[in-house]
Amino acid sequence: MEHLTAAIGSLTGSIVRQVTEFAPWLRDHGFRAGVPETLTAIAALTELNLTSIDEVCFAFRSIYARTPAEWGIFPTLFEQYFGIREARLQEKRRLQSDDLLGGTVAGEKAERPTLETVQGILAGFHSSDGERFALRADGQVLKDVVKLTQLAVRTMDAPRGRKWQSRGREKMDLRRTIRSALRHSGEPFKFKMRRRRPDKPRIVLVIDISGSMKPYAPFITSLAWSFTRVRARTQIFLFSTRLLRVTSLIARKGVEGIPYGDLPGLRGGTQIGGALAQLLHRYPSLLQRHTCVIIMSDGFDAGNPEQMHTSMRDLAARVGRVVWMNPLLGEPGYEPTSVGMSMALPYIDAFVNVHDVATWKKAVLSGALRAAAP
Template sequence: MSHALVPNLLLFGRVLRGAGLEVHPGRMLDALTAVEYVGIRSRQDLRATLCALLVHRREDVRLFDDAFDLFWRSHDAGEGGLPLFALGERPRVVAKRVSAADVGLEIHDVTSSDDETPRLTAGAYSDSEVLRSKDFAELTDDEVRRAEALLADMGWRLGTRRTRRWRRGTRGSVDIRHIARVSLKYGGEPIELPRRQRVEKPRPIVALCDVSGSMERYSRMLLQFLCGMVRGTARAESFLFATRLTRVTWHMSQGRAQRGMSALVRTVQDWGGGTRIGESLRAFNVHWARRVMRSEPIVLIVSDGWDRGDPELVAREMARLRRRCDRLIWLNPLLGSASYEPLTRGMLAALDHVDEFLPAHNLASLEQLAVHLFAGRVFRAGIHRAV
């Protein structure tokens, strides 16, 4: 086997790993042994040999073929005409991981000595990654449709809460009552030590979203976010507000936001109007809190904080709402801007009663919120600002 072929085969294995394939070191040893017998005279034989040993999933065959064609491409005759790139070059391999998402792999410092192995630098670039970091207000119509599809596929798994009920378990505290019953068959001797555990259930969530005129640029994407959350969570309630409060849980659970906002616009009479956060929160606390705030839910308020009402009413109703929930999270699309400061009267009045103050301006921030809710973290000491 050529002295240059072994480093190239090992480098090709690294390229495949960087492109997403699972290439095990043991398989690379088998590939080196197989290539010794097959040789490199036939490009198709070499391709089939490496594919049989290094590809384990059918969906990775196309990715392997693209990487093989670009890595083992032919060069000019000055390099000997071999179907291998010469050492010292800086080739670039671009292979498609999924549709509409390219993965770029750059190979640097391929010159190797006996005591130095080639180094591979892998970098990824993707339209989906760009879309995830782009502000909702800057999306084009085509990007909005793609972002909606990504939001629809986002999995919502909330953290659990301990209920007051008990169940039998292998761990936990000793069940005294059960011990007394079981010991009767042993003449009163506690031979067995049954244990019990608290029953855990998914924590419910309540979302209140601002659809006033100042939130118009973000309304469509945030409604899609609410729709996916309600449909993906067993116990979720959603409300929209501007100058009044409207419950839209049924619309969201039926996927109405995915087919268009026309039905919601007709349902929410104050869509695109002014903002009265205090009055809307008071309506929720008076008419809906007793129904939907059982079991200490997580409350999400999605708003930019612009308010035309009384800030003292906002502070009073926020304090009332905070006492009924486990966590109160405020999502502000403007928080994604590095220069943003919460200086509006409504926002300043609400911040004293908020557990976490988080952005909601792009897909990445909503994905972080999903992970955050599942982790069940809480910052009681102050406001947690994540930009």
């Protein structure tokens, strides 16, 4: 199986070797694949038509992919490992008003909400669109960023946990009460109270890694890595034209560097509305009333404006707080009049300028991430 295209009648040593090494390679990309999956894949090859690449890919997909995220990125990883066909970049274009929102039946027209726009709306375009780059945290600012992130997390809203802690007036701590009484021979008998301990704050980071965000990538990677080092339930997503969950990858390789080869499926261009729609559809359990969603993007969007409007509306209705960090907000003369920002602004709870340690400190101290009680 140099490329699974040789017309052979039985499995060769090359086939077995490549399939055996496929599972460890998938584990490096976040899959949970081991010996059982490898044996199943080798057994499946004896029944498959090896001249049909798609048939082999579909069979392996059902064996190795366990989650919706793994199911979505598996074809790309399969092509990347076996070298079936060359990767192609999709040329970024501005969707026209007659483009469907996706998933509609042929012959039906998608219902679109009435949108109010302002004068001076700019097209979602940037000169660096289509550029791909590696992610690596700025080691010189990591210590300061982590301290500020810890401060920000302590001020964020968190759900009530299952465990109890001393203090409060909700329930008596019988064990502590009896132990306290025994120290004084049973008198005086003073009640010790306890209350539920707050759970960890829930945070979802959605980071734009299109070409226009390249100058801010080192700091943004540092900020994302810092959220994996604090007491919070954090999930991190990257997006350009699609969405990719990279929480464990950022935690493990954020400091040493993440080449774009480790980010399968992320290509040039920006579709913010489409990425948020994938977040809502594929990860609904992460979006709760105590969740704070932090979007890091400059707002240049080449997707459908109506999809952006719908995604932001649904996201704001589902979570407790939406914070948009735009690194261009501090630039002289900048106005958030691009298509993406115009659609998103009505549903944002905090719109802040974050692109370095100083602006991150200002955002934290201003209470931008502090949500009111739901």
